[in-house]
Amino acid sequence: MAENSLQIVLSNENLLKTAPHNLDAEQALLGAILLDNQIMVRLGDKFGGQHFYDPVHGKIFDTIKTITAKGHVADAITLHAKFSQDGALAQIGGATYLAILVNAAADVASAPDYAKLIFDLSLRRDLIRIGADLSHSATAIGDELDGAENLIEVTEEQLYKLAETGQISQGFKNFAEALESTMLNAASAFTHDGSVIGVPSGFAEIDRMLGGLHKSDLLILAGRPSMGKTALATNIAFNAARKYETTIGPDGEPKVINGGIVAFYSLEMSAEQLTMRLLADYTGISSDRIRKGDLNKIEYAKLQDAAIALNDLPLFIDDTGGLSMAALAARARRLQRREGLHLIVVDYLQLVTSSSHRAGESRVQEVSEITQGLKALAKELNVPIIALSQLSRQVESRDDKRPQLSDLRESGSIEQDSDVVMFVFRESYYLERKEPKPDTVEHLAWIEEMGRINNLAEVIIAKQRHGAIGKIKLGFTPELTKFTNLDQTGQRFADDEY
Numbered sequence: 001m002a003e004n005s006l007q008i009v010l011s012n013e014n015l016l017k018t019a020p021h022n023l024d025a026e027q028a029l030l031g032a033i034l035l036d037n038q039i040m041v042r043l044g045d046k047f048g049g050q051h052f053y054d055p056v057h058g059k060i061f062d063t064i065k066t067i068t069a070k071g072h073v074a075d076a077i078t079l080h081a082k083f084s085q086d087g088a089l090a091q092i093g094g095a096t097y098l099a100i101l102v103n104a105a106a107d108v109a110s111a112p113d114y115a116k117l118i119f120d121l122s123l124r125r126d127l128i129r130i131g132a133d134l135s136h137s138a139t140a141i142g143d144e145l146d147g148a149e150n151l152i153e154v155t156e157e158q159l160y161k162l163a164e165t166g167q168i169s170q171g172f173k174n175f176a177e178a179l180e181s182t183m184l185n186a187a188s189a190f191t192h193d194g195s196v197i198g199v200p201s202g203f204a205e206i207d208r209m210l211g212g213l214h215k216s217d218l219l220i221l222a223g224r225p226s227m228g229k230t231a232l233a234t235n236i237a238f239n240a241a242r243k244y245e246t247t248i249g250p251d252g253e254p255k256v257i258n259g260g261i262v263a264f265y266s267l268e269m270s271a272e273q274l275t276m277r278l279l280a281d282y283t284g285i286s287s288d289r290i291r292k293g294d295l296n297k298i299e300y301a302k303l304q305d306a307a308i309a310l311n312d313l314p315l316f317i318d319d320t321g322g323l324s325m326a327a328l329a330a331r332a333r334r335l336q337r338r339e340g341l342h343l344i345v346v347d348y349l350q351l352v353t354s355s356s357h358r359a360g361e362s363r364v365q366e367v368s369e370i371t372q373g374l375k376a377l378a379k380e381l382n383v384p385i386i387a388l389s390q391l392s393r394q395v396e397s398r399d400d401k402r403p404q405l406s407d408l409r410e411s412g413s414i415e416q417d418s419d420v421v422m423f424v425f426r427e428s429y430y431l432e433r434k435e436p437k438p439d440t441v442e443h444l445a446w447i448e449e450m451g452r453i454n455n456l457a458e459v460i461i462a463k464q465r466h467g468a469i470g471k472i473k474l475g476f477t478p479e480l481t482k483f484t485n486l487d488q489t490g491q492r493f494a495d496d497e498y
Helices: 002-017 023-035 055-069 076-082 087-091 095-103 108-139 147-165 175-191 204-210 229-242 271-283 287-292 297-309 325-338 363-381 393-397 411-417 427-432 441-453
Strands: 218-223 245-248 254-258 262-266 315-318 343-347 385-390 420-425 456-464 470-477 482-486
Touching: 023 055, 023 095, 023 108, 055 076, 076 095, 108 147, 147 325, 204 456, 204 470, 204 482, 218 229, 218 363, 229 262, 229 271, 229 315, 229 343, 229 385, 229 482, 262 271, 262 325, 271 287, 271 297, 271 315, 325 363, 343 363, 363 385, 363 411, 427 441, 427 456
Parallel strands: 218 385, 218 420, 262 315, 262 343, 343 385
Antiparallel strands: 245 254, 420 456, 456 470, 470 482
16 A cells, blocks of 8 residues: 555656646746836736746736835845855856846736746646646545545545636726616616515514625624524525525526525534424424324324425535534535525534634634634625524523624634524523412413413624614414514414515
């Protein structure tokens, strides 16, 4: 095995020695820049010395970049002064070589084309390195049963990062372009039936306040244990998937007109437990009775009909525990590529692990990296992401148990990176634990109050980057772990009335 590994390494080194490159193009570009430093402005932010095959060329480019960034002129004279003590430049001719670069200069107008060629060849060399690493890692079989799956995700992440570096930086977008994009969105909203432009949550008041779940938004749904945050997230995912509807657009391509394809990362519950909740939601039969098999023939038939009706539901569940941010992103990209994707739900934030967690790094730093990663993923895939979050115990020490932004665990990064923060609150949960002694006046008052609030819940919108904050009342059925819409009088109404 050791001999095979050595052969692979030697083979990889030979591949890199013959890797695609063009030294003439590198000389032509550097020469053109020395003649006209303004070319640097046209090359974009992501082009750098690391893209040159010859390391000396890369060092020359980075030095020019440093000099011009300070507002100074970078030419053969200033570079020679900078490199006068540098042995690397001396080895290839020193000042004479700088003169050679100037003589080899490309036409100023075509210099960006040379940069694109150098950039492309650099990406090809990186692809060769990734391919060589993949070949070596796939050959060196370890003891881990899931090693191959991890290898796929690592390689996919490397390719994604390479694709990101391969995108030419757009830099500034002029106001006219931004205005055109904004007006297209406004026109879409104006001609849309109703006020929901994003993915519908299925809850009238939530959609009224948010306008639906908007593309590229990171929404935090937080609450103390047993408040129902998983239930609400499941209901939203289920509603969006059930409403999924497409039509054929003017360009002949499918266009989503309602709902969406949903990815649900259930890091705490299994896919079977989550599916049982959805069946309870759909049939009105409690998940506890479904789990125990406590059903009559009519209910069992109803359950079978529900299974048939929901078989093609565009809801994809990943119940891998301890999922890293890199793996989560890789799987979301893969799903979008294969099936399409319009909404991501992560249950819950504190169970995601950082891809680059280092020893000694605080949990606050790790969560900050995760929230930044989720926000970046929402923008990249252009979909809303709902991430559930735990709240700190300090809620329990207050008389008013309603959550506040400061109750978020590692609240600084979560609050900062999110576009919307929502809290789930059920007053009945706390009142239930304060039951007075039976056959007392206090107990009768307690029963009356429990009857009033037992099936009510609040969704508190504590932060909304693009709109108002406020409180929303929903119905809640504990045995079904199901939230429902309420009308203006506080009475429930069916989802199909919304």
